[in-house]
Amino acid sequence: MKKLINNPRSVVVESLSGLVRLNPHLRLLEGTRTVVDAGAAGRGTVAVLSGGGAGHEPAHAGFVGPGMLTGAVSGEVFTSPSVDDVLVGIRAVDSGAGVLLVVKNYTGDRLNFGLAAEIARADGIDVRMVVVADDVALGESVDHAGHRGIAGTVLVHKVAGAAAAAGLGLDAVADAAQRASGGLATMGVALGSCTVPAAGTPSFELGGEEVEWGLGIHGEQGVERSGVSSASETVDRLLTACLAAGRAAEGQPVALLVNNLGGSSAMEVSVVTDAALSWLQARGVTVARAWSGAFLTAMEMPGVSLSVVAVDEDLLGYLDAPVRTAAWPTGSGEINQSPSLAAPVAESAAREGSELSGPGRFILEAVLEALERAEPELTAMDQQVGDGDLGHSLERGARTVREEGAALPARPDRLLRRISALARRSIGGTSGPLYAVFLLKASEALHGIEEPQAGDWARALTRGLEGIQDLGGARPGDRTMLDALAPAAGALADAADQPLATALRASAEAARSGAEATADMAPRMGRSSYAGDRVRGHVDPGAWAVHLWLAAAAQAAATVDATVDVEPSARPS
Numbered sequence: 001m002k003k004l005i006n007n008p009r010s011v012v013v014e015s016l017s018g019l020v021r022l023n024p025h026l027r028l029l030e031g032t033r034t035v036v037d038a039g040a041a042g043r044g045t046v047a048v049l050s051g052g053g054a055g056h057e058p059a060h061a062g063f064v065g066p067g068m069l070t071g072a073v074s075g076e077v078f079t080s081p082s083v084d085d086v087l088v089g090i091r092a093v094d095s096g097a098g099v100l101l102v103v104k105n106y107t108g109d110r111l112n113f114g115l116a117a118e119i120a121r122a123d124g125i126d127v128r129m130v131v132v133a134d135d136v137a138l139g140e141s142v143d144h145a146g147h148r149g150i151a152g153t154v155l156v157h158k159v160a161g162a163a164a165a166a167g168l169g170l171d172a173v174a175d176a177a178q179r180a181s182g183g184l185a186t187m188g189v190a191l192g193s194c195t196v197p198a199a200g201t202p203s204f205e206l207g208g209e210e211v212e213w214g215l216g217i218h219g220e221q222g223v224e225r226s227g228v229s230s231a232s233e234t235v236d237r238l239l240t241a242c243l244a245a246g247r248a249a250e251g252q253p254v255a256l257l258v259n260n261l262g263g264s265s266a267m268e269v270s271v272v273t274d275a276a277l278s279w280l281q282a283r284g285v286t287v288a289r290a291w292s293g294a295f296l297t298a299m300e301m302p303g304v305s306l307s308v309v310a311v312d313e314d315l316l317g318y319l320d321a322p323v324r325t326a327a328w329p330t331g332s333g334e335i336n337q338s339p340s341l342a343a344p345v346a347e348s349a350a351r352e353g354s355e356l357s358g359p360g361r362f363i364l365e366a367v368l369e370a371l372e373r374a375e376p377e378l379t380a381m382d383q384q385v386g387d388g389d390l391g392h393s394l395e396r397g398a399r400t401v402r403e404e405g406a407a408l409p410a411r412p413d414r415l416l417r418r419i420s421a422l423a424r425r426s427i428g429g430t431s432g433p434l435y436a437v438f439l440l441k442a443s444e445a446l447h448g449i450e451e452p453q454a455g456d457w458a459r460a461l462t463r464g465l466e467g468i469q470d471l472g473g474a475r476p477g478d479r480t481m482l483d484a485l486a487p488a489a490g491a492l493a494d495a496a497d498q499p500l501a502t503a504l505r506a507s508a509e510a511a512r513s514g515a516e517a518t519a520d521m522a523p524r525m526g527r528s529s530y531a532g533d534r535v536r537g538h539v540d541p542g543a544w545a546v547h548l549w550l551a552a553a554a555q556a557a558a559t560v561d562a563t564v565d566v567e568p569s570a571r572p573s
Contacts, residue, residue: 001200008197012054012074016061023326025065033074033081034089035061040070046164046173047071047093050102050157051086052109053078055196056217059154059296062327068161069102069325077196077299078218080108086116090125098126098170102156102177104149105133106218128174132156134186134307136245137214137223150217151259151296152186152307155319158328162321180315183252185242188305189234190215190222190261194298213237217261217298231268235275238306243285248310255319255333256280256290257307262297264304269293272304277335280308289319289333356408356415363556364401364408364415370552371398374545381541390541393428397435400426412452416443416460431542434468434481441467454503455496461489461507479521481542487514488550501561504554511550515543 005011012033020026020035027038033054040047051060051073060072073089075081081089090099099120103113110131117127134152160177168176190212193202203219206212211229215222229237248254258273260266273292280287288311311319319333356364371394379391400422401408409415416439424436442464446452452460465485469475476486491510495503518540 001195001197003195003197005197008200011197012076015054015057016074019061019326023065025324026061026326029088029092032085032088034071034085034092035064035074036071036089036092037064037066037069039066040093041095044095044097045167046097046170047095047099048102048157048160048164048173048177049073049086049089049093049099050153051075051081051089051113052104052106053080053218055194055299056296058294058327060157063154063157063161063325065323065325065328067165067321067323067325068328069157070099070161070164077198080106080112083112083115083119086113087119090116090120090127091123094120094125098128100160100164100170100173100177101127101129102153102160103129103131104153105131105146106148109149126170128170130156130160130174130177130181132181132184134181134184135188135214135216136185136241136247137187139241139245148216148220150186150188151305152184152257152309154259154295155184155255155257155307155309156180158321158323159315159318161323162318165321166318176314176318180309180318183247183310183315184307185245185247185309186257186305186307187214187238187241188217188259188261188303189213189238190219190298190301190303191228192263192302194219194262194301196299211303214241217296219298219301231271232275232279234304235272235279235306238304239276239279239308242306242308243283248308251286252310252312253286253288253316254280254308255311255316256287257295257309258290258292259296259305259307260292260294261301261303261305262294263300263302269304272306276306287335288316290335291329291331291333293329295327354410355406356410359557359560360410360412360415361408362560363553366552366556367549368398368402370548371395371545374548378541378545378548381539381544384538385541387429389429390431390545393431394545397423397427397432411450413443413446413449416440416446430472434472437467437471438464438485453496454492454498454500457500457503458489458492458496461485461492465489477521479518479540479543481540481546483518483521483540484511484514484543484546484550487511488546499561501554501557504550504557508547508550508554511543511547515539515547518543 016028016035020028025038027036047070049071050069053075055077063069064072071089071093073081073086101113103109117129120127132149132153133147135148135150156177159180160173163173163176192206193204195202209228210225212222213224260269269292375391375395379388382388382390401419420436420439424432442460445460445463449456474480474482476482488507488511492503492507495506519537
């Protein structure tokens, strides 16, 4: 187990302490795991108390504050707080207007919160309890224990807290919470497990290509295991189950909650959010509000849950009401109805003179094909020394140029300038701007030349590598693409009086030698510079890519010329 904690026995209190110390409106009751809103006592409004086991952060304490929860009672990780813990919480938050308990439908929570409520009533505190059972994964097959309460509970917290802040009485606050709970449906999917600190081992095991559908928030077994699906396919299954539960009337608007179970990246959650909004829109469901993020997690479990709650004007008003908490999103939750804006065109893509054809197109096609074919090779090489994106980036750039088709101009300077624009838009990472400036500067060297000879191309190559040096700051010897480009430009200049195919062959061979020499160089630029001596013995993939496209150009020129034979290159060992 690898976790940034001090001791499993103190992790909950230390976690709550860290939260409270950054939020001046919160207080941690001494000797407890209960967090309360420090200013609630003076408001004289209904108190809303929730809680459960720890490990679901930011729930529940992250939602304590004006407009939401008055307090949150925590147990140990994935363990319900005791009756006495809950009773202390009830007494701490009661200001005389009564206390509403919002409880997830797990046996331990229901029993402990329920008994604490009975004791509090006997002591004269007016207490109501709303049990949330939003999990629809099990359909109608659940036993007498009923549906579980999971991430959608946070929406009930929001509604109840807003109703209380509006000054409603206890019965009205409980009614609003119950209406939200009754129209709420949630289902989740996990891509992996989680580890309870005290246990030290994952709560369950999943195969490398398996997911678990409909699991509980403590890692309880779900309804099915299957292979990994795309985000859109995952959303389809989750939302189909939510709507099939029938908790929202036909045509009724809904609010959507996309919940990160704890271990999924923000990128993945945004992809799921986009897919969920598109799915609902395609089926004519009006999404009045939507939020995404980590609301109620299961430690570091990778996965998501989707919640939909039927809303009317009153419930929507409660969801919109302002709050001051550590974890509720600051955004309005409103759906952007105009998410796209036409991008300004950087430059005219209109055709400039005749279109590229004949030998020029043949050589260009050979270069593009070589880069597309080399994607796995360059990716593997880059994974050894960098972030592994070079092969995909150059393949994407080559594909973009190929798709340009007839729009590519024939005159070499205009052609290189056009490819430069395509490169900067389509090639990611550092390679995009470096290839873009290389091609831009090379085009300047060929300005006005209709049929460049080997010497002209040598000057273009030299001007291009100077552009890379000026923009990126690298120099030959820094273990970059320049270590292939510099000798290639020199060899091309030395062979300026030779046929183009012969000169290109010499240039490609020099690029190969320069690239292979990078295996013995210490990295001083780029991602590989962070790896230090671990990259020694590996050829720089950027330099090798230069050799590959030069070799492809030389081979194609030789085919056109039919006088020079150039053997294709093999990847260095």
